[in-house]
Amino acid sequence: DAGVTQSPTHLIKTRGQQVTLRCSPKSGHDTVSWYQQALGQGPQFIFQYYEEEERQRGNFPDRFSGHQFPNYSSELNVNALLLGDSALYLCASSPQFSGANVLTFGAGSRLTVL
Amino acid sequence: AQKITQTQPGMFVQEKEAVTLDCTYDTSDQSYGLFWYKQPSSGEMIFLIYQGSYDEQNATEGRYSLNFQKARKSANLVISASQLGDSAMYFCATDQYGNNRLAFGKGNQVVVIP
Numbered sequence: 001d002a003g004v005t006q007s008p009t010h011l012i013k014t015r016g017q018q019v020t021l022r023c024s025p026k027s028g029h030d031t032v033s034w035y036q037q038a039l040g041q042g043p044q045f046i047f048q049y050y051e052e053e054e055r056q057r058g059n060f061p062d063r064f065s066g067h068q069f070p071n072y073s074s075e076l077n078v079n080a081l082l083l084g085d086s087a088l089y090l091c092a093s094s095p096q097f098s099g100a101n102v103l104t105f106g107a108g109s110r111l112t113v114l
Numbered sequence: 115a116q117k118i119t120q121t122q123p124g125m126f127v128q129e130k131e132a133v134t135l136d137c138t139y140d141t142s143d144q145s146y147g148l149f150w151y152k153q154p155s156s157g158e159m160i161f162l163i164y165q166g167s168y169d170e171q172n173a174t175e176g177r178y179s180l181n182f183q184k185a186r187k188s189a190n191l192v193i194s195a196s197q198l199g200d201s202a203m204y205f206c207a208t209d210q211y212g213n214n215r216l217a218f219g220k221g222n223q224v225v226v227i228p
Contacts, residue, residue: 035216042118042218042221056213
């Protein structure tokens with residue numbers, strides 16, 4: 001049973017570019033959350049998707065947007081990249097209305113902005 | 115808003131010994147969950163243990179136990195009989211019940227030495 005899979009695992013972009021990160025949730029999970037983890041910090045909540053809609057959002061600018069598809073997979077898009085967007089981006093999935101103790105995280109996509 | 119504080123410097127632990135990782139939290143919520151995650155160098159966040167704010171008994175999961183002191187807003191993790199594979203970053207987190215939106219601390223680095 002595959003867990004959460006994320007792609008790409010690593011990527012390098014330059015300032016001003018746009019990036020799309022992808023996430024496939026664990027089988028049986030319908031809710032996807034995205035987190036940003038800067039070097040030496042804990043993950044910070046970006047947003048959460050359920051039924052193809054953004055349900056919750058953290059303190060991130062509109063440059064960060066997302067999408068959820070009918071098969072529950074999700075994308076995170078970041079426009080006009082800044083150096084400060086360099087981070088590990090983690091995707092987590094869960095069944096809706098479950099406790100966070102069933103959150104399953106992927107291994108992340110490491111983004112470097114030059 | 116919830117806030118998690120983890121202030122211990124990196125720790126070296128002798129194999130087979132116990133280690134305690136400190137975590138204090140600040141929340142105005144009456145109901146909340148407390149979590150500990152392990153993040154090895156591969157990047158994936160691995161769920162270790164959960165404590166509900168209304169749970170009277172401290173949570174235990176195998177070699178992991180959570181020392182929950184609600185009045186002090188403290189949720190320390192105890193790892194017994196450390197193994198080399200326990201070397202990782204450890205993150206304390208909290209959420210409001212049901213929203214699967216975690217707020218993480220900055221983490222504690224643990225290195226287990228033979």
